[in-house]
Amino acid sequence: MDITQELVRYVLDAAPADIPARAQHDAKRSLINFLGCAIGGAQHETVDKALAATRPFSGPGQATILGRSEKLDIMSAALINGTSSAVLDFDATQAKKTNIHPSGPAAPVCLALAELNPVRGLDFLTAFILGVEIECRIANTVFGERNPGWHVTSVCGGFGAAAAAGRLLDLDEQQLIWAFGIAANLAGGIRENYGTMVKSFAPGTAARNGLQAALMAQQGFVSDDHALEGSKGFAVAMTGIDDLQGLTENLGKDFEISYNTYKAFACGIVTHASVDGCIRLRNEHHLEPSQIGSVSLKVSPNTLLLTGKEEPKTGLEGKFSVYHTAAIALIDGTAGEAQFTDSRVHDPNVIALRKNVHAEAVESIGKYEAYVSIQLKNGSVLNEHVTHALGSLDNPMSDDDIAGKYRELVNGVISQQQSEKIIDLCWSAESLDDAGEIARAAVKK
Amino acid sequence: MDITQELVRYVLDAAPADIPARAQHDAKRSLINFLGCAIGGAQHETVDKALAATRPFSGPGQATILGRSEKLDIMSAALINGTSSAVLDFDATQAKKTNIHPSGPAAPVCLALAELNPVRGLDFLTAFILGVEIECRIANTVFGERNPGWHVTSVCGGFGAAAAAGRLLDLDEQQLIWAFGIAANLAGGIRENYGTMVKSFAPGTAARNGLQAALMAQQGFVSDDHALEGSKGFAVAMTGIDDLQGLTENLGKDFEISYNTYKAFACGIVTHASVDGCIRLRNEHHLEPSQIGSVSLKVSPNTLLLTGKEEPKTGLEGKFSVYHTAAIALIDGTAGEAQFTDSRVHDPNVIALRKNVHAEAVESIGKYEAYVSIQLKNGSVLNEHVTHALGSLDNPMSDDDIAGKYRELVNGVISQQQSEKIIDLCWSAESLDDAGEIARAAVKK
Numbered sequence: 001m002d003i004t005q006e007l008v009r010y011v012l013d014a015a016p017a018d019i020p021a022r023a024q025h026d027a028k029r030s031l032i033n034f035l036g037c038a039i040g041g042a043q044h045e046t047v048d049k050a051l052a053a054t055r056p057f058s059g060p061g062q063a064t065i066l067g068r069s070e071k072l073d074i075m076s077a078a079l080i081n082g083t084s085s086a087v088l089d090f091d092a093t094q095a096k097k098t099n100i101h102p103s104g105p106a107a108p109v110c111l112a113l114a115e116l117n118p119v120r121g122l123d124f125l126t127a128f129i130l131g132v133e134i135e136c137r138i139a140n141t142v143f144g145e146r147n148p149g150w151h152v153t154s155v156c157g158g159f160g161a162a163a164a165a166g167r168l169l170d171l172d173e174q175q176l177i178w179a180f181g182i183a184a185n186l187a188g189g190i191r192e193n194y195g196t197m198v199k200s201f202a203p204g205t206a207a208r209n210g211l212q213a214a215l216m217a218q219q220g221f222v223s224d225d226h227a228l229e230g231s232k233g234f235a236v237a238m239t240g241i242d243d244l245q246g247l248t249e250n251l252g253k254d255f256e257i258s259y260n261t262y263k264a265f266a267c268g269i270v271t272h273a274s275v276d277g278c279i280r281l282r283n284e285h286h287l288e289p290s291q292i293g294s295v296s297l298k299v300s301p302n303t304l305l306l307t308g309k310e311e312p313k314t315g316l317e318g319k320f321s322v323y324h325t326a327a328i329a330l331i332d333g334t335a336g337e338a339q340f341t342d343s344r345v346h347d348p349n350v351i352a353l354r355k356n357v358h359a360e361a362v363e364s365i366g367k368y369e370a371y372v373s374i375q376l377k378n379g380s381v382l383n384e385h386v387t388h389a390l391g392s393l394d395n396p397m398s399d400d401d402i403a404g405k406y407r408e409l410v411n412g413v414i415s416q417q418q419s420e421k422i423i424d425l426c427w428s429a430e431s432l433d434d435a436g437e438i439a440r441a442a443v444k445k
Numbered sequence: 446m447d448i449t450q451e452l453v454r455y456v457l458d459a460a461p462a463d464i465p466a467r468a469q470h471d472a473k474r475s476l477i478n479f480l481g482c483a484i485g486g487a488q489h490e491t492v493d494k495a496l497a498a499t500r501p502f503s504g505p506g507q508a509t510i511l512g513r514s515e516k517l518d519i520m521s522a523a524l525i526n527g528t529s530s531a532v533l534d535f536d537a538t539q540a541k542k543t544n545i546h547p548s549g550p551a552a553p554v555c556l557a558l559a560e561l562n563p564v565r566g567l568d569f570l571t572a573f574i575l576g577v578e579i580e581c582r583i584a585n586t587v588f589g590e591r592n593p594g595w596h597v598t599s600v601c602g603g604f605g606a607a608a609a610a611g612r613l614l615d616l617d618e619q620q621l622i623w624a625f626g627i628a629a630n631l632a633g634g635i636r637e638n639y640g641t642m643v644k645s646f647a648p649g650t651a652a653r654n655g656l657q658a659a660l661m662a663q664q665g666f667v668s669d670d671h672a673l674e675g676s677k678g679f680a681v682a683m684t685g686i687d688d689l690q691g692l693t694e695n696l697g698k699d700f701e702i703s704y705n706t707y708k709a710f711a712c713g714i715v716t717h718a719s720v721d722g723c724i725r726l727r728n729e730h731h732l733e734p735s736q737i738g739s740v741s742l743k744v745s746p747n748t749l750l751l752t753g754k755e756e757p758k759t760g761l762e763g764k765f766s767v768y769h770t771a772a773i774a775l776i777d778g779t780a781g782e783a784q785f786t787d788s789r790v791h792d793p794n795v796i797a798l799r800k801n802v803h804a805e806a807v808e809s810i811g812k813y814e815a816y817v818s819i820q821l822k823n824g825s826v827l828n829e830h831v832t833h834a835l836g837s838l839d840n841p842m843s844d845d846d847i848a849g850k851y852r853e854l855v856n857g858v859i860s861q862q863q864s865e866k867i868i869d870l871c872w873s874a875e876s877l878d879d880a881g882e883i884a885r886a887a888v889k890k
Binding site for chain 1: 491494495497498501502503504505507518519520521593594595596599600626627629630631632633634635636637638639640641642643646647650657660661663664665666667668669671672675676677678679681682683685
């Protein structure tokens, strides 16, 4: 059987009952994290501008723009919701061979289609899981070893979105093969645009493109059957990799969604281990900032390279300062969006502690590792060795952690009542009669 | 100055008066050819299916779908009109280092924006010329030497569409740089999909993507300033080519649109020289099929390789049969769409002559060259050596040829009155007060 055919057949034939409880639960965790990011992110100027450029050309109000008051057609909704989910740089990351963020392309398509026509919660979750499965497999196989500049979420996301949509639209095998072929043609996105609004736009375009691919295939729009693996196809053109056996390895046995990791803190990933250590010591010893003399961090070389800014000037710079992140974690006991405003970066109490944070790079220290040592004014010293920062695959956030992160992100955008309703709907998603309820509950009133 | 900045500054600063009359005239020829292809192509099932998958999600009726009765939002119109222009495989081809078809992405954007807000004809033509300029320069520089599988029209078209839109939307320099950055992120399209409906969809998506890029940039949506030439940017990711000096060589002096060639015949390009030779002999000697004994062709090796089908079974196969194309050219004196229907391929008179057509590949014969020798039943022999087939850069179609091709393509779709109005509007495009008239005249009633 062809590779594409094997993938497509799996996507269409997998029964919800064949998906293990663990994967289903991980899908809910991903969904809650995604919704927090998208609802919270929807207030960002990136989304304002994308909406301003989309609204005048959009169709009927078929689907909710998460965390906003608008409804737009499903293609525009997929575009905007995927974008919103990425602006805070807080969405789930697959911790295998690439840094793909698979929810951004897949979830908006499931949500939009569930609003267009009622979808049972179990089918909704299954489509989401299978969409993530396809994106991540393509990412790891085609981009795991070689990547001249592609934004992996962007270029792989459309296949995941097409798979999820194909499942919900009940495409047949040939149609889903075409949807993959159309998605292959629409795939684009480069890393040169990292650090700009376009980076957030990319999962949105992947969502929109995959949805469009499925809708066109449903009408019988014909592509090549081997657009993914052919000699002038996606994989060869993108990276030159033509051995795609990995695409179907352990299909139906090992689920990609269970390799999703969730950022616990709203700052550069390489600061997370030291932030985690500071919070552990603070909580364990009930520390007050006034007790602290100085803080010594031993971190990975990359941590100092990427987040060595001693005196951040803006909230955004604060996210990439290992000094600010440690100080604010000790003061607030958390490191969410609220800790990275311009005013917190300029707060005299924060600055006072920040000046007493020292950091040293040690070659043998890994990405998710840090040594934190706090010298108290009373002379005693508190030490913590973080081997796996909270949020890494070996030290995952608990369900409560994820729900807490979600609540913090949506706070002030939707009501507490809405927020709790969405959480409840997600945790019981497999038994919903109409998964569209989730999106409809996320309207900003 | 940066490469992108230099390109962008040229696009925005070029005055219509700086564009030579030759380029302006070539733009009109391209436009007429494009409109013929799009209006004629709009009846194809490829367009039916694309429209069926687009209409339910489209916005207000801002722009005409050429050769159809619908009006859709400008983004959807750009998508569909770009698609229609390609389905007959009859649109202009740039005859430099690639086979880009530059009108398909650029023209639909100019037409759609001219309907959204009135645009003077001179500005319309200038925007179209500059859009084509940008696409072709990127194609020739980035894809001229190396191409692992990219569909050049698809991946370069968005920049041309963005340039044309940027000019008509009056973007400033920074905004057009962002539009290029967004277009770079949206660029995709692979050759594996050649021979399917997706090949036609590609210029449409390029048009839509470039238009969207310009509209987003107008709202201040920020990209990287070097998405085209950066170390993780478009050129490096696509082909690894990082010397982009050619992008700005002779900018404003040598115009890409003047390298457009127009297919005179609706069949495989490698058959054109022998078709041309058959028509020349037929017309010169007033030949009737009944006079012809046999036909001997000497053609390039590629011609036999690509179009060596002796007994085509469908109209489409007939386009790729050097035997059918020669026979039908001798019978009908032309080789348009009407010569490649299933019924013409099965016509006993055509079959009778086709069986007497012989072809031989000769290594030294070039792409646009052929020797045609006709043995008449009365014993005499007629010879023609075609060195440059009609439609090649060295033997271009006349203005009347192009208008004739256009008329044949739109015949039966729009009225003769509409058809002639459009031709008149195009030939005098530089003096129109409102270029939107062109698109509005192309509605199927």
